Amino acid sequence: MQTKKMFSRIPDVISWGIILILLVLTVYPVFYALLGSLKTNAELTLGGSILPKVPQWSNYKKAFIDANFFRYAINSVVISFFTMLISVITSSLTGYVLARHDFFGKKFMISLYGAMMFISIGSVALYPIKLFLQRFGLDNTLLALVLVLTGSQITNVFLVMGFVKGVPKELDEAAKLDGCSIFAIYYRIILPLIRPILGVIALFTFRNTWNDYITTLIMTMSNKSLTTLTVAVVQLKYSVFAAAEWHIMLAGASLAIIPVLILYIFTNKQFISGLTAGAVKG
Amino acid sequence: MNRYSKSEKAQIFAMLTPNLILFILLSVYPVLWCFRYIFFQYGGLASGEPIFIGLDNFRRLFTNDPVFFKALKNTFVYAAGKVGLVIPLSFFSAMMLNRKNVKGIGFLRATLFMPTIMSAAVMGLVFYLLFNVYNGEINKILMSLGMKLPVNWLGKDKAMLTVILIGIWGGLGNYMIYFLAGLQGIPQELYESADLDGVNSLQRTWYITLPMLGPVLKMILMLAIVIAFQDITSIMVLTEGGPVNATMTIFLYAYQFFFPISPGSIVTTQFGYGAAVSLVSSLVVGAVTVIYLILSKKLDNLE
Amino acid sequence: MKKSRFWIVLIVLICALAVAVPSTFAEEKTKITIWSMSRADLTFVEPYIKAYNETNTDGIELVLEIYTDNFFQAIDIAAATGGPDVIDLPNTVSVFSNYVGQGYYIPIDQYMTEEDKELWKDFRIEGITASNGELYYFPTVATTGRLIYNQDIFDRVGIENPPTTLSELVETARIITEKLSGEGIYGFAANFKSPTSALLRSMDFLMELSGGPCQGFDFAKGAYDFAPYKPFVEAYRTMFTEGIAFPGCESLDIDPLRTLFAAGKIGMYISWSHAEPGVYASQFPTDINWNGATVPIIDGAEKASQSVIGYHGYLITRDCKEPEKAWKAIKEVFYNPEYIQAYQEAGLGIVMNPEIAKGAGIPELLNGKEAFLMGPTDILWPAVPQEINSQAVLVEGENMYNTIFALILGEGEIESTLADLTTRYNAAYQKGIEQGIGNPIELPGFDPAQPNK
Known part of the structure; x- marks a missing residue:
């Protein structure tokens, strides 16, 4: 019984995994825009970190x-x-x-x-x-x-x-x-x-x-x-x-x-x- | 019929007027204008007076305009691609998020729904930067994962895929909410009795959820198809219909005979021909809707 | 109760904003509105306008409005229903020729003094600056196409001279890409985001200089002929389908291309002669060693001449209530030889009028880059039918630039597609003549080496 329950969990894990991926993909472009707006141009075009090093409010x-x-x-x-x-x-x-x-x-x-x-x-x-x-x-x-x-x-x-x-x-x-x-x-x-x-x-x-x-x-x-x-x-x-x-x-x-x-x-x-x-x- | 006094009639009339004026001016008049100009060759001031050419615009459209047919094909590819992916995905998301009293479920829904409130045009701009071949973030991520050459996301072979992906991004949350509303309308007792029979979750979905969701699904599909046919904003901002018309759709094609898609584009304005293109485009959408309605009725009869 | 008070305050506030938005300025002076497409030279132009507005004694106020986007569309609508007093002609003559027949512009002969007429005597060109013998404007500066190349890259791969023929162009690009693509450096690029914009500034000049047709039109025959474009298409097809050209050119705009060039990633490209020196001096400053050269020609062709495109001409529209004052102002500011000379000296463009050019110094940023000045093979060409009136050549199907771009990307068979293009353009041209919108153009004995004779 226990193993069967574990087994039936696998689709669940996959399903929630897909939802998680969808969530990340949904949020990513918006975060990219919001965080990117505080980066320098070089940080944006050369890539690298997700967060701006020093927020560029200017x-x-x-x-x-x-x-x-x-x-x-x-x-x-x-x-x-x-x-x-x-x-x-x-x-x-x-x-x-x-x-x-x-x-x-x-x-x-x-x-x-x-x-x-x-x-x-x-x-x-x-x-x-x-x-x-x-x-x-x-x-x-x-x-x-x-x-x-x-x-x-x-x-x-x-x-x-x-x-x-x-x-x-x-x-x-x-x-x-x-x-x-x-x-x-x-x-x-x-x-x-x-x-x-x-x-x-x-x-x-x-x-x-x-x-x-x-x-x-x-x-x-x-x-x-x-x-x-x-x-x-x-x-x-x-x-x-x-x-x-x-x-x-x-x-x-x-x-x-x-x-x-x-x-x-x-x-x-x-x-x-x-x-x-x-x-x-x- | 005469149960209204004069003053009441006046009130009714006055209350209808504001909207009626807008309706006639902004909905009816443009369509009539288009109907008139399909018989003319006219391009604005520089072409002189409109020249009556009968059905010549349609001769040109059907016999000598490969771009229109490419746009037509693209429109179907785009609609099929977007609807074909967004409907299963949003149905799946709705199934997963259709739970009550689970902490954070509202937050998840709200997050997936968020793209719906964003401007397609502004996000088109953001995606333009993301998918940029040379400096774009997406290629940088792919290359850091070991990809050798940058992916030409906006090139003639991949542009349609990119545009479809962005269409899905913008539509997923919308259809998910429709599905959720549909799911919540299914009586809970059905599931309970099924549980007693020891049915697994896939069977539940197949034998209970989908049939019960039938009418809602039909409506959502139709909405999705009609919307997909008319999506032009994000394509306009992202690829401007290019390269080599790889992402040109019929409504965008009609648009460019009236207004420039981008500042650099020089297409000679041709209002008569553009009116013919837009009329045929709207007939295509109408035909698709009717065929869809007939087909879905036939399916009902089969069952 | 409190709630409704909040709403009332909000509505009043927003109403106040709405009222404030349109009525920012009060009017006193004679306003002369100028629509211009040129943003690049704004910082140069603005002080002149400001100075004129402060010092003139006629109560004239020049107002410059920049339309980088939708300029042509805005003009079309303005011509039909009212717009600015003056239009600053960009390097597209159709802004003049499309509307002059409708009486949208005011001829300027009546305002010109004898001196003015003498100074601009070579600029009365039917179809370009004049219509039915009446003069409407004169272009102050000129542009044409040049090959831009990165000398450092040439040095690294051992190339001595910029290519002069198409096959040399392809070979040079191939060598650069083969040796340096590992560093992300490629031999050639083009701003194919807009094929029209890309080919207008490269292919057209290249074909003219090779003695071929001008934008597809053969003046001697008085008809369109695209067959001569075959070698061009083949050369470009080689570069763009065999991985020689910069990847992603299909979605590359001119400014991103320039930043890549400034970063040393591109060996060569073809662009306007007036723009690039200024761009790399101020907009995208660069350390690389770069220069310009004449555009390459088709192998085996005899060098003819390439067209020069005049711009920054000032057209007075019929919406101008005081055309005489408008003329006075534009003569004082924009047609002023000193202004035009300063414009060249600032590195923004090349003076078109030879009389005025005599007094203009060569800007510092063109030192060693003399290729960007006007040379003996840069000559004014007559206008082709679609330039005179685009409505007279309504081509069914794709236009020449998009068709040729598709060929370059490897779509379709070259010869038959070009033949089809010829058929479609001639059909449209003939139809325009039959309908009375266009006029037939035929210049027997036309010599592409001396197009103005």
């Missing part, structure tokens, strides 16, 4: 000043915040109306939204959008960038819709008898009750916006001063830094990674449960 100073990252960091915060705010507002308004009210063309609207989920022309769509904004002189503005990043929110609308449907209808009706308007029902009754899903939407939108590359790159192409940290960091690859200053590139990359990483440390439970909420309901 790399960050250089990234902030030479590469103008301070400005981009502020842009990232402002843009991500407003995109998050507008996303939550627009998707919850529409999701609520679709879940609770009838209007002419509602069926058509829902099926059109559903259909657009499956029609993807990719980032090519940004070209007509950019042209359109230019025609009205709206390009190169913070507002336009935030609105384009907000996007049409199809998945979020459906998420909210599903969630609102789970709220007992009696609550609405009671409020209506009390004289609440449609908007008041949304604001007073529904919003507080669907807060968990709004939190998930906010969290994911913030992450997506902060991390977005292609949309922001294209929308800020002729107005660099609006660019975000992510875009600025990746653009370092095409600058002289790419050749000889890997430490500055990694400092930049870390600057883009650290804020989301901190956010993640505090909210990883919400992130993980939010993902499944989205998957199951959407």
Whole structure:
């Protein structure tokens, strides 16, 4: 019996071994970036120790000043915040109306939204959008960038819709008898009750916006001063830094990674449960 | 139908408007724009007025564009490689981490999930440094382990493999969480009765977990396939579709007719042709989805 | 209650930030915005702009904006919907030729004095600086291609002179790699991360100097012909498939290549004549002994001439509200002979105008590196159809650079692939003419040794 138990442990050991390897491989690139950002360029390119010999905090100073990252960091915060705010507002308004009210063309609207989920022309769509904004002189503005990043929110609308449907209808009706308007029902009754899903939407939108590359790159192409940290960091690859200053590139990359990483440390439970909420309901 | 007062109708309309405007402008309009331009030759200001050329863009695409077909093949290779590896790996991880009340299990999950919150573009940059042929950390580690020549990770033969590996890195945690959610939905009693019958763990997985996971697995697979077809950010940053189009995928190929992939790339903008490429690309994804749905239904019927 | 107060404070703070972001500067002066792609010479240019902004009495403020990435894209969009007042032309003439037909640029004859006209009289070249007889700009500095080599490596393996033909190039590279690859030193490298960028600066000059076509176009025939590229492809294929060239060139960008060269790991490569001296003086300082030479030519070919590419020309756009002031400012700063001479003396480029060049000293960093100056075989060539308007030559399938790069890596059969390239380019060229976007170009009796005659 004893030997049999030992024998059956072997697959277990192998399995946990694989998990361990996966863990190391998962963490390694991030650690490489964070630790590398504190090394000298020579340490990075010649290889050697995992930890920096003497932490080079000046790399960050250089990234902030030479590469103008301070400005981009502020842009990232402002843009991500407003995109998050507008996303939550627009998707919850529409999701609520679709879940609770009838209007002419509602069926058509829902099926059109559903259909657009499956029609993807990719980032090519940004070209007509950019042209359109230019025609009205709206390009190169913070507002336009935030609105384009907000996007049409199809998945979020459906998420909210599903969630609102789970709220007992009696609550609405009671409020209506009390004289609440449609908007008041949304604001007073529904919003507080669907807060968990709004939190998930906010969290994911913030992450997506902060991390977005292609949309922001294209929308800020002729107005660099609006660019975000992510875009600025990746653009370092095409600058002289790419050749000889890997430490500055990694400092930049870390600057883009650290804020989301901190956010993640505090909210990883919400992130993980939010993902499944989205998957199951959407 | 007329149970709403005028003011209520106005409210409904007002509440729908913000999102509806964004939807029409950012989702519907670009698709219509693309539909219009597939019949034109147009490259921006320098080409003059758009020239109507009928279906000539499709003639060119299907008869005289080997790059598109290479990109198409690459897209399937990438999707197959990524999905084929990430699904078993994430399923395995989910099985291993599907335990309650074990200390540190939450930490393990959170760690494996972490890549999901990272910017694909920024990590593409980091991977670019890691996989660098000459100074890259990975080659240095391999050479210190006795490898003679540096591995040409970003060369034409290995670039696709590298891109797939990075795709897996970014997707593993995501699908693991989906699987975990699915696993937690399986009634515990099933396992308990199986344990009474003296079933080993492999049998448990095969006879209980997989069948019970069926619908979730189907959804995850579909999600993984559709996402894999459209992944362009990390490829764009890491290899820019090269070398010699070894990592060019259909959506990246369409993109470069509108925008430069990298500052150095000089591809003449061709909006009409690019629109045709992106339309065909989206049809390919649509077709794959439909075929997948039909196949998975057929499988159901067999059982 | 407390919670909502926190949110209000946060929102107000972020709103304040948002307002602060776009409106950093208040406007008073006539702003002349210049878009430039050139970051390398920024430290040289900035003081001139600053001095001009502080001293000029016309209330003009020059604002230089650098676009290292997406420059061409930004110009395309700007041309359609509005952009800068002035564009600093990079070494790609299409920035001028693509848009001049749409009336995007303002001709400068009206502002030029007789003196100006006299000084720049040789620079009215149809398709390159002029259109329909009207002049739009003149390039101040010039560049072309040169072979860059590491003298120390040559000495170590016993090579006396840099190669002058393709077969010598391959042999030299082979010797270096055979003897020194154990130390990680290889004979030849190219920045094939972007095949276009790599071949534009090497193959094009090499083919021209060998008397071959210019970017695939044969001016005498008035048609494309890629057959003459065969010896070039064969030589490069030998280097890149037989392990002679530096490993990993497929993903090598020019700057990483330069750092490797500076570290003494690369024997030879081909690049722009204007850039390398400055690069190794300031950007990637090096102890190695290096020099430049004329690019090699095809074996048995007669040395013809190679094209010179002018850049740093200043185009005034139609979006400029006060073109006269813009002209005044760029004449005062960038077209100023003293500025151009100082530019050369700082080792940043080679003066193009022979009149101005007379007064320019040879920069210290070109001492012993005279090969980087303009020589008798460096001549302005006429523009090829795809340079005049890339939209007039819409090639179906891969372009010439990517096709040739695939051949170099050993993919495909050389002769048939080049023949196919010829067919595709000519078809595109003819189509462009039929559609009225391009114009036929034929220069009977064209002599590649005297392309400007």
